[in-house]
Amino acid sequence: MADLMIKALDAHYGDFQALYGIDLSIAAGEVVAIIGSNGAGKSTLMRSLSGLMRNAPEQIVFKGESIGGLRADEVSKRGIALVPEGRQLFPSLSVEENLLIGTQVGREGAWTLARIYELFPILHERRNQASTSLSGGQQQMVAIGRALMSNPDLLLIDELSLGLAPVIIKSIYEALPDIISNGMSAVIVEQDITKALSVSSRFYCLQEGRVSLDGKPGERSREEISRAYFGV
Amino acid sequence: MSRPSHTVHRSSPASRAAAIFGLIVLAILATAPLWAGRADMRLMSELFLYLALASLWNLLAGYAGLVSVGQQAYVGFGGYVLFALTIFLDIHPILAIGLAAILGAAISVPVALLIFRLRGAYFAIGTWVIAEVFRLGFAQVQALGGGSGTSLPVQVVRSIASGRTMREWTTYWMALGLVVAVLAIVYLFLRSRRGLALTAIRDNELAAGSLGIDIWRSQFIVYVVTGALAACTGALIFLQKLRITPDAAFSVNDWTAFVIFIVVIGGIGTIEGPIIGTLIYFALRETLADLGTTYLIILGVVAIIVMLKAPNGLWGLVRARWGVELFPLSYRVAAPKK
Amino acid sequence: MDWMNAIIQGILLGGLYAMIAAGLSLIFGVMRLVNIAHGDLIILAAYLALTASMLLGLHPLLVLLLVVPMMALFGYVLQRGILNGTLTGDILPPLLVTFGLSVIIQNALLEAYSADPQKLDSGVLDTASMTMGGISIGILPLLMFAVAVAVIAGLQFIFYRTALGRAFRAVSDNQDIAQLMGLNRRHVFGLAMALSLAVVAVAGIFLGMRTSFDPSVGGGRLIFGFEAVIIGGLGNLWGTLVGGVILGVAQSIGGQINPGWQVLAGHVVFLLILAIKPRGLFPRMTD
Incomplete structure (x- = not known):
C-alpha cells in the first residue's frame, strides 16, 4: 500500500492556479524525486503536502488518513517533515535550539541530538553559535537535522542543493543514504536533474502545474526528460 | 478612422x-x-463636531496609517488656546478659533518630529503620552484655573453676539461650516497627487517606497493638517461648553475612544464611513445613554465585533455589495459606447 | 537627605513599572501585539484580589495564588477567542480591538465596583519599614522591587532556557516554519498571553497594596509600562527594569520638586530619551 497518495490535487494563490489535478503516490521506504523548472509548481506541492497550504482533505492521503485539510502542525505530528526551500532557520535560536525545536512535534524514534551530531560533526562544534553565523551548507545541515529530530516517516526536502557550493552538495548527497533509512520515505525536490535521479527510485516531472512525466530514472531517455522539463 | 477608446471616470x-x-x-x-x-440645534452642532473629528481621525489612521490614540491633545489644546487668547489678549473668539488652527499646526510640528520615531502600535501609545503631557502641562497653568479649570468670561461670550439666540445660531453655523470645510479638505486632499500616494502607502508601504513616494513627508503633512483642524474643532467645542478643565479637554474617552468607534463602525478608510458611523453613534447614544456604563460596554462590544467580522465597517459592507461610492475617489474604466 | 530618599523610593517604584512593562514587552516580542487594555487588566487583577481577599479573609499576598492562575487562564481564553483573530499583519485590528476591550473592562469595573477609590489592605506590611543610614525604607516597596526582579529573572529564564521560550522565539521568528515544527501558533500565542497576564496579576496586586486605585487609572499604568519598555529598549527584558527604575526615579524627583510635576517629570524624561536615543538605552530587537 502506498504510504502517500495524492489524488487530483489543485492549488491556488488567489486567482492564480498553481497546480492542476496532480496524481502522485509514494510507497513506504521509497525515495522519489520531483523535478521541474522554476515556477513548475514544485514548492507549491511541498507547501500542500506539509500543510502550509490547505487543501480538500481527501486530496492528500497519508497512511490511510485524509490529511489534505490539516494545519502544518497537525501534519507534522502524523510524521511528515519538511526541509524548506532556503533553509529558513530560526535566527533567534542557536544551532542546538534549532535542532531541539524539532522535538516539539513529540515523536520518539531513532533520531536524537547525539545522532545528528554524529552525522554532521561540525554542528556539534558550532552548537552554541547563532544559526545565522553558519555557512549555507551548515545551515542546510541544521535544516535537515531539525526535520529529522521529529522522527518523520516521510521527509520532504525542498531545493536540496539550491545556492550551495558543489563540494557541499556532494557531501550532503553522500550523507543522504544515512539520512533516509529505517523505512523512511523521502521526496526530494531538485533543479539538478542528474543529482536527483541518482538517489531516487522514481521521479515525477512537473511543468506548469501538471505532471508532465513520471517513471524510473533508467526507463526514460534524456530527451524525454528534457522535453518534459522544459516543455520543448 | 479612430478606434473607440475606453474612458476613465x-x-x-x-x-x-x-x-x-x-x-x-x-x-x-x-x-x-x-x-x-x-x-436639537445643540445636538446637531455636537454631531457636526464629532463628524469633523471622526473624518480627521479617519484620514490619519485609515489613509495615512498613523493610528493615534492621542488626538485629544489637539482638541484640548484648541480649547485652551481659545480661552487663553480671549481672556489674556482680548482677541475676538471667532478669530481665536482660526488662530487655534494655526497654533495647532505649529505645535504639531515638533510633536511629529518626536513621535514619528515610534512605529505602528508604539506610535499610538506615544501620541497618548503627548496628550497626557498637554493635560498635565495645562493643569499647571494657574492663570487658566490649574487642575480645576476655568469658565469663559461673560464679556467674551457677549462679543460673539449680544443675544443668546443669535449666539446659538452663530455657533451652530460655525460647527456646520467647520464640518463642511473638514469634509471638503479631506476629500480634496485624497483626490490630490499626495492623497493618491497616501492610498498607495496604505495598500503597500514597500511598493509605495520603491516608487519614490516620500512616505515620511506625506504622513507628516497629514499629521500637521489633522492636528490643526482638530485644534480648530476643539476651540469650537469649548466655545459651546463655555467651561474648560484639563480632564474634560484632554479626555481620551470623549475625543478619541468615541471617535474611533464611530470610524470603525462606519467603515475605516472611506470618506462615507465616518458619516454613517456618526449617525449610528448619535442614534445609539440618544436611545441607550440612560444605560450609563452599560451603553459604553455595548459600544465596545459592537466595535470589537465589527472589527473582527466586518473590518471595513458598515460602509464597507454596502460598498462590497453594491459597489457604490458617494465621494468619487477611485477611477473607473468605462467601455466605449457602441 | 530628602533627595536621597526620593531617589530610593523612585527606584523601588520602578520595580512596579518594570513588571507592567515586562508583560507588555513579552507579548510584543512574541506576536507584535500591543495590548492597549494592558493597564485595565492590571486594575481588573487588583479588583479580583480585592474581592477574593474580602470574601476569603486572606492577605492580598496569599490571594496571589488564586488571582495569578485566574488571570493566566483569562489571558489564554482571550487570546484564542478574540485576539488571535486580529493578527492578520495589519496593525489596526489588534490596536482597535484591545482599545475596545479597554473600554469594556473599565466600564464593567465601574458598574461592578463604582468609581470609589479602593485599596488592598496589606495589614502590617502597609506601614512596616526599616531604617538604613538614616533613610526609612518601606518593607512593602522593597518586597515589590524584589518580586519585580524575580519576575523578570523568571521571564528571562523561561524565554531563553526552556522549551516554551524556544517556542516563543521560534514563532516570533517565523510563524510558518514554527508551525511545521509542530507548534500551533494560536496555542503558543495563547500561552504567551497567559504568561503576560500572570505577570499583570502580580503587578496588579502590588499596585493595589501600594496605592489606591479606581476603574479609570488603567490607561495611566499602560503608559508607564510603555515608557519603561521604550526607555529600556525594545525586546530587552532586563532593559525594562532599567527603564522602570529611570521612570520611577524621574517621577519621584519631579514630585519632590512639586507634587504636580510627578507624572509630568516621568513623561518629560521619556520624551528626552526618545529624542536622544529613539531605540531606547539597550535595544535588542530590530523593529
Missing part, C-alpha cells in the same frame, strides 16, 4: 446624485434656526 451616477442630495441636505441644515428647536 471618477464620478458615477450614484456620486452625482449624492452630490445633489448633499447640497440639499446642506441647505436644509443651514436653515435649521428656522425649524429646529434649541436642544
Whole structure:
C-alpha cells in the first residue's frame, strides 16, 4: 500500500492556479524525486503536502488518513517533515535550539541530538553559535537535522542543493543514504536533474502545474526528460 | 478612422446624485434656526463636531496609517488656546478659533518630529503620552484655573453676539461650516497627487517606497493638517461648553475612544464611513445613554465585533455589495459606447 | 537627605513599572501585539484580589495564588477567542480591538465596583519599614522591587532556557516554519498571553497594596509600562527594569520638586530619551 497518495490535487494563490489535478503516490521506504523548472509548481506541492497550504482533505492521503485539510502542525505530528526551500532557520535560536525545536512535534524514534551530531560533526562544534553565523551548507545541515529530530516517516526536502557550493552538495548527497533509512520515505525536490535521479527510485516531472512525466530514472531517455522539463 | 477608446471616470451616477442630495441636505441644515428647536440645534452642532473629528481621525489612521490614540491633545489644546487668547489678549473668539488652527499646526510640528520615531502600535501609545503631557502641562497653568479649570468670561461670550439666540445660531453655523470645510479638505486632499500616494502607502508601504513616494513627508503633512483642524474643532467645542478643565479637554474617552468607534463602525478608510458611523453613534447614544456604563460596554462590544467580522465597517459592507461610492475617489474604466 | 530618599523610593517604584512593562514587552516580542487594555487588566487583577481577599479573609499576598492562575487562564481564553483573530499583519485590528476591550473592562469595573477609590489592605506590611543610614525604607516597596526582579529573572529564564521560550522565539521568528515544527501558533500565542497576564496579576496586586486605585487609572499604568519598555529598549527584558527604575526615579524627583510635576517629570524624561536615543538605552530587537 502506498504510504502517500495524492489524488487530483489543485492549488491556488488567489486567482492564480498553481497546480492542476496532480496524481502522485509514494510507497513506504521509497525515495522519489520531483523535478521541474522554476515556477513548475514544485514548492507549491511541498507547501500542500506539509500543510502550509490547505487543501480538500481527501486530496492528500497519508497512511490511510485524509490529511489534505490539516494545519502544518497537525501534519507534522502524523510524521511528515519538511526541509524548506532556503533553509529558513530560526535566527533567534542557536544551532542546538534549532535542532531541539524539532522535538516539539513529540515523536520518539531513532533520531536524537547525539545522532545528528554524529552525522554532521561540525554542528556539534558550532552548537552554541547563532544559526545565522553558519555557512549555507551548515545551515542546510541544521535544516535537515531539525526535520529529522521529529522522527518523520516521510521527509520532504525542498531545493536540496539550491545556492550551495558543489563540494557541499556532494557531501550532503553522500550523507543522504544515512539520512533516509529505517523505512523512511523521502521526496526530494531538485533543479539538478542528474543529482536527483541518482538517489531516487522514481521521479515525477512537473511543468506548469501538471505532471508532465513520471517513471524510473533508467526507463526514460534524456530527451524525454528534457522535453518534459522544459516543455520543448 | 479612430478606434473607440475606453474612458476613465471618477464620478458615477450614484456620486452625482449624492452630490445633489448633499447640497440639499446642506441647505436644509443651514436653515435649521428656522425649524429646529434649541436642544436639537445643540445636538446637531455636537454631531457636526464629532463628524469633523471622526473624518480627521479617519484620514490619519485609515489613509495615512498613523493610528493615534492621542488626538485629544489637539482638541484640548484648541480649547485652551481659545480661552487663553480671549481672556489674556482680548482677541475676538471667532478669530481665536482660526488662530487655534494655526497654533495647532505649529505645535504639531515638533510633536511629529518626536513621535514619528515610534512605529505602528508604539506610535499610538506615544501620541497618548503627548496628550497626557498637554493635560498635565495645562493643569499647571494657574492663570487658566490649574487642575480645576476655568469658565469663559461673560464679556467674551457677549462679543460673539449680544443675544443668546443669535449666539446659538452663530455657533451652530460655525460647527456646520467647520464640518463642511473638514469634509471638503479631506476629500480634496485624497483626490490630490499626495492623497493618491497616501492610498498607495496604505495598500503597500514597500511598493509605495520603491516608487519614490516620500512616505515620511506625506504622513507628516497629514499629521500637521489633522492636528490643526482638530485644534480648530476643539476651540469650537469649548466655545459651546463655555467651561474648560484639563480632564474634560484632554479626555481620551470623549475625543478619541468615541471617535474611533464611530470610524470603525462606519467603515475605516472611506470618506462615507465616518458619516454613517456618526449617525449610528448619535442614534445609539440618544436611545441607550440612560444605560450609563452599560451603553459604553455595548459600544465596545459592537466595535470589537465589527472589527473582527466586518473590518471595513458598515460602509464597507454596502460598498462590497453594491459597489457604490458617494465621494468619487477611485477611477473607473468605462467601455466605449457602441 | 530628602533627595536621597526620593531617589530610593523612585527606584523601588520602578520595580512596579518594570513588571507592567515586562508583560507588555513579552507579548510584543512574541506576536507584535500591543495590548492597549494592558493597564485595565492590571486594575481588573487588583479588583479580583480585592474581592477574593474580602470574601476569603486572606492577605492580598496569599490571594496571589488564586488571582495569578485566574488571570493566566483569562489571558489564554482571550487570546484564542478574540485576539488571535486580529493578527492578520495589519496593525489596526489588534490596536482597535484591545482599545475596545479597554473600554469594556473599565466600564464593567465601574458598574461592578463604582468609581470609589479602593485599596488592598496589606495589614502590617502597609506601614512596616526599616531604617538604613538614616533613610526609612518601606518593607512593602522593597518586597515589590524584589518580586519585580524575580519576575523578570523568571521571564528571562523561561524565554531563553526552556522549551516554551524556544517556542516563543521560534514563532516570533517565523510563524510558518514554527508551525511545521509542530507548534500551533494560536496555542503558543495563547500561552504567551497567559504568561503576560500572570505577570499583570502580580503587578496588579502590588499596585493595589501600594496605592489606591479606581476603574479609570488603567490607561495611566499602560503608559508607564510603555515608557519603561521604550526607555529600556525594545525586546530587552532586563532593559525594562532599567527603564522602570529611570521612570520611577524621574517621577519621584519631579514630585519632590512639586507634587504636580510627578507624572509630568516621568513623561518629560521619556520624551528626552526618545529624542536622544529613539531605540531606547539597550535595544535588542530590530523593529
